[in-house]
Amino acid sequence: MKKNINVARAWRDEDYYLSLTEEERASLGSHPSGTVALQDEVLASITGGCCSTEVCGTYYCSPCPRWDWCN
Numbered sequence: 001m002k003k004n005i006n007v008a009r010a011w012r013d014e015d016y017y018l019s020l021t022e023e024e025r026a027s028l029g030s031h032p033s034g035t036v037a038l039q040d041e042v043l044a045s046i047t048g049g050c051c052s053t054e055v056c057g058t059y060y061c062s063p064c065p066r067w068d069w070c071n
Helices: 008-011 013-017 022-026 040-045
Strands: none
Touching: 022 040
């Protein structure tokens, strides 16, 4: 008897995913949200969690300040 796999749960619930056999994991296919390739320039512009003086000339730490504070 083949086990019914809840695909959505498998991708969002790590414990459930780890409870699956290697064969069951392989049958899931790739992650439904897919993969994203970002260029180095885009990655360099992401500031979540780091400090920057480039926002509006002052020193801010994440979370990023509202953009309208710099205008």
